[in-house]
Amino acid sequence: MAGSSVSVDLAEAMATAPVAAGDWLVVAPSLITMLGGSLTLMLRKNTDLQPKIGMVFLGALVLASLALLIRVLDHGVITMVMGGWLPPFGIAITADALGATLTLIGSIVAFCAGLFAMATVDSSGRRYGFYPFLLLLMTGVCGAFLTGDVFNLYVWFEVLLISSYGLLVLGNDRIQLDGAVKYGVLNLVGTNLFLIATGLLYGIFGTLNMADIAMKVAALENPASGTLATVAALYFLAFAMKAAAFPVNFWLPASYHTPNVVVSAVFAGLLTKVGVYALIRIFVLILPKSLEYMADVISLVAIVTLLTGALGALAQTEIRRMLGYLVIAGIGAMLAGVSVGTTLAISGAIFYAVHSIIVMTALYMAAGIMNMMGGSYDLRKQGGLYQQNVAFAGVFLVLGFAVSGLPPFSGFWPKIILVDAAFQADRAWLAAAILVSGFLTTLAMGRVWIYAFWRGGPEGTPDGQSVAIVAPASAAQLTGGAVWLPLGILTALVIYFGLQPEWMIELSTQGAGGVVEPLGYLRSVFGEQG
Template identity: 85%
Template sequence: MAGSSVSADLSAAMITSPVATGDWLVVAPSLITILGGSLCLMLRKNTDLQPKAGIGFLVLLVIANLALLVRVLDHGVITMVMGNWLPPFGIAFTVDALGATLSLIGSVVALCAGIYGVASVDNTGRRYGFYPFLLLLMTGVCGAFLTGDIFNLYVWFEVLLISSYGLLVLGNDRIQLDGAVKYGVLNLIGTNLFLIATGLLYGIFGTLNMADLAMKVKLLEDPASGTLATVAALYFLAFAMKAAAFPVNFWLPASYHTPNVVVSAVFAGLLTKVGVYALIRVFLLILPESRNYMSDLIAGVAIATLLTGAIGALAQSEIRRLLGYVVIAGIGSMLAGVAVGTTLAVSGAIFYAVHSIIVMTALYMASGVINLMGGSYDLRKLGGLYQKNAAFAAVFLVLAFAVSGLPPFSGFWPKVMLVDASLDDGRTFLGAAILLSGFLTTLAMGRVWIYAFWRGGPEGTPDGQAVEITPGGAAQLSGGALWLPLGILTALVVYFGLQPEWMMELATRGASGIAEPLGYLRSVFGGQV
């Protein structure tokens, strides 16, 4: 009996054309960080070689992310699907301007942290995994920014959380374990809410690909139906926890001051921004109607977060606790952009996220230098540091102006965009809250500069008394491992303040891609959209 062959048209289920060479950049950040973390783990007993290997892989990560951003800007949104299976059958990495920009800025911050860690992390910290955990953290961060599948967004959250737990307890001090418990409990609750919402979403649509969901949600007769409203509420609560928004933000100032200061710097720069990114991606790309009817709630949370953070910062005398509240205030500004939801507002939120990643990392690193120079993080025990190092005093003042949103530094422009968007949308109270929070943050940061740098000595000492530098602190201050990353980040703060056009263009392109996702959808499904 003659055999017969049946040919199947797989074009609707598979990508049959070969993957372009440049598109492999999509998975390069994950591969680099996994391989780098593995190598550093194998070198854990060689505490001299491990930092060199870790920094080398972080340099490669920056190069890969820069090349990826350039390719996205040249060719538009890029998608790579596992096994060539198109969604909903396959898992996709989908990279647009928003994801590529945040991934690049995150890798720059991680590189600076790796360099700073040469001076701030001792041999014990290296043996117990600082560089492997840092690289694993970046695996999760970059994966979250680059994934096109909401379940894999959950997976990358888990990867970064696991590594953050390791970094948080590095040193095994009692205060670190206490901070880790507070950090872990709230984040585990948020993770479970995230997973529950994702399960409900899959039950409704039978897919978790973001592009597929964006199309199927639009086909619903009632996009604000009860079940979908529940999903949206769960996602908002989960991401609000991870972003440290009011009223679920108390874990951040209770934990970020406990680990090594370079770990605090990485956490302050990156972790909460992944939560904000998830809010933007889910509520503006997948559930825009849910964002519309929740906009007043989000605006209220944004106002409360702005004011809670700024007022909390004013009440602190420990610099790292103070900076923790400043992180929270910045989250409120980004939530304001989500609440308004226009292209200008979302552009402002993206620009502010980039600014906050850079400036908060730099401020925590600067607080480490203050501790080395003055022997304490407590403002009551500090003073006279301007006399010790006037250049560092100027750097800290630049960072203080920037985080307060004062010109001519990076924080000024996104605040202008957010206030303008709020007023255009008729949300006067939201715009006023952004301005008031900036004013209160200026007072809090000015208090740090006056107490630590300007006055002559600590409380209870004659004015003008010098603060002695401990021998160990002096030795560390003489190296470039502290000053180089702080200089790079400060230079970026100044550059984005004086030349904001490039960052504004990137932010606008990222926001436009979310508001009008046709390019995103076509990247995933080709000509079928």
């Protein structure tokens, strides 16, 4: 009837309470990077101002990520929903200890990469979008770490992949285009598998909210049904491709050595870890029963990935290719933790992911400095670097010990945790593979040290003589803080997490507990009914 009114209780469908000011931090990383990427894109012709603006936004990203982590540790899991619509109808953005920790570490690495690029990316690279691509890459990375929706995990993957394509071909060399094709084709296949699995998941549950799916899977009488098993297998294959696990890992060493070394550093540090993070979210939080019956397969993949990565590194004479195989070996260690699936094992995988993000980024930066000092990435053409810079030689030795899992640096503790978790789960072969891979990695890094630093010069240098070569074009770069400061920051973190691991162990344990026993995560999304 005209003039009549109907009372509608919006609280049934929408969040009516005001959002706490601190909770807005959950969207800050994505907003900062999107705004920074847009502004630096508009300033692409001003190649002197663009990096300064980019660094301002990357610094703001670090501060926002740190504030978010502190907020999560103080107040628990934070959830916001787009448009105020209650889950599962509103798209959830959820920050727990796992997502907030990786967001902070990724932000620090991106800041260091942006600083390193000020000395290593020329005006042409800036003009064609290095800083916009880097900031938008971080939009995708932070979005993936903080989303509470499976489809939006796919969307953020696409954002970071599109940005990574731009970074990969920056410079337009023939070898870069060849690497980009291999990188693009495999990631396209992985993306399609991801999308197919997500469509099937929605067909089964009618929702893509992670917390909602987790509750519905827990209520199933047969959580290992054929359709759900197919979804789990598709997800594993998709994320194994993106993480560069065996046997779909050949694209990584074929592409990561082709772009500017700072791009390789960002890729090695971040991109494969997003794939591992997605595996943890899907298999530990959403589909834990699927993890139980796929554990043996994942363990086998982890073992072969560990060993092929370490053996591949031993076989290389090109430094960046060797580091690419070490990235693969690290993925094997993280998959070992996922396959065991206990809180201890997942905490080891998280700690290892943090360690790998830092140390692999630093090693690629160190490789770039080695190229500046010796004029080549080929070990056969390197030598005498110890005589040129004793401090840098010490830094490289620290990073070599760390990536090999030797004390007293950051790689030691997560490997100890993973080995302990493997023995507790009666997976002695998994523990043995982790240890053997660490031994082979030690040999590979020792070989680099002997060839590039300890001997007097490149192949052909007479015994007892030293030849110190610095490429003339690189001499100015080596005197700037933009080269040494980011490497120093990352190396300091490697040392700190080795000597004082308690904070990182506590963070990793809290992050693992939040996905293995996700009551706090579910209540953040759905309230007390979760």
